[in-house]
Amino acid sequence: MKKVLTIAGSDSGGGAGIQADIKTMTVHQVYGASVITAVTAQNTLGVQDVKTLSARAVSSQLESVLNDIEFSALKTGMLANSEIIEEVALKIKKYSLSNLVVDPVMVATSGDLLLKKAAVKTYKEKLFPLAEIITPNLHEAKVLAGLEAEKSIDLEQLAAELMKFGSNYVLIKGGHSSQNNQSRKAVDLLYDGSYFRKFEAEYIETNNTHGTGCTLSAAIASNLAKGMEMGKAVAEAKDYLTEAIRNHFIVGQGNSPVNHVWNLK
Ligand SMILES: Nc1ncnc2c1ncn2[C@@H]1O[C@H](COP(=O)(O)OP(=O)(O)OP(=O)(O)O)[C@@H](O)[C@H]1O
Numbered sequence: 001m002k003k004v005l006t007i008a009g010s011d012s013g014g015g016a017g018i019q020a021d022i023k024t025m026t027v028h029q030v031y032g033a034s035v036i037t038a039v040t041a042q043n044t045l046g047v048q049d050v051k052t053l054s055a056r057a058v059s060s061q062l063e064s065v066l067n068d069i070e071f072s073a074l075k076t077g078m079l080a081n082s083e084i085i086e087e088v089a090l091k092i093k094k095y096s097l098s099n100l101v102v103d104p105v106m107v108a109t110s111g112d113l114l115l116k117k118a119a120v121k122t123y124k125e126k127l128f129p130l131a132e133i134i135t136p137n138l139h140e141a142k143v144l145a146g147l148e149a150e151k152s153i154d155l156e157q158l159a160a161e162l163m164k165f166g167s168n169y170v171l172i173k174g175g176h177s178s179q180n181n182q183s184r185k186a187v188d189l190l191y192d193g194s195y196f197r198k199f200e201a202e203y204i205e206t207n208n209t210h211g212t213g214c215t216l217s218a219a220i221a222s223n224l225a226k227g228m229e230m231g232k233a234v235a236e237a238k239d240y241l242t243e244a245i246r247n248h249f250i251v252g253q254g255n256s257p258v259n260h261v262w263n264l265k
């Protein structure tokens, strides 16, 4: 069984972050290990509190797992601040890790901030050049490109801007913005520096999408670990996620998570 590492925050509610990643990896039949960056007090209603670990605590967790276990892929989720991003980048270089999926988490679905503003620059300078793929949502993509949130921009142009930071692929997720479009499709755009490829799925009419981004990036990392090429890894991850959204069940009083185990009978 291939081993996959997630470096992310804990969601006490179980729908996003480390918990979403491990569930996703498990149903993809890869072994999931976790390095925790922050402990969020979180539920389906929002984020009530955040305790970010020291970069040193993140570093020692990384040393423990990387010294011992050989990973075929890894993903990052909530990294919280510049110090942690730098530490993660150092270890990825030290251990020559490949198949890095970077989900540049900035805010929770509930709107709560999960990244210090100054860390945006560190992402671009230190981590993106090491990434196989970065998976920003539309909002994150605009912030990374230094654009105002309200400004409308051609998605292909935006993806091309983000490729300049040195990853091998950029995937811009259109999920949340699909609510406002005419086509009722959840469209994501993949760019490899030469070709654009659109991934279209049915847009599912629901607010129960807590953890969609985490789940997608964990599924992509799992698929890369199993040796899939990027186009197939993204296509299969999106199919898995669309069904996980469709098959959601009510967990709490707010935005419920996706059903990570929909395909287990
Ligand atoms: N209602 C929906 N129906 C179908 N697909 C969706 C829906 N909402 C999001 N998606 C898909 O989920 C994936 C994640 O996109 P999204 O924009 O939600 O990411 P995110 O904002 O990073 O997620 P998170 O809520 O975890 O922060 C994308 O593939 C997107 O197209």
Ligand SMILES: Cc1ncc(CO)c(N)n1
Binding pocket: 008, 009, 010, 011, 016, 017, 018, 040, 042, 077, 078, 105, 107, 108, 109, 114, 210, 211, 212, 213, 214
């Ligand atoms: C810990 C954590 N990571 C990522 C997200 C993004 O959905 C979240 N809500 N919580």
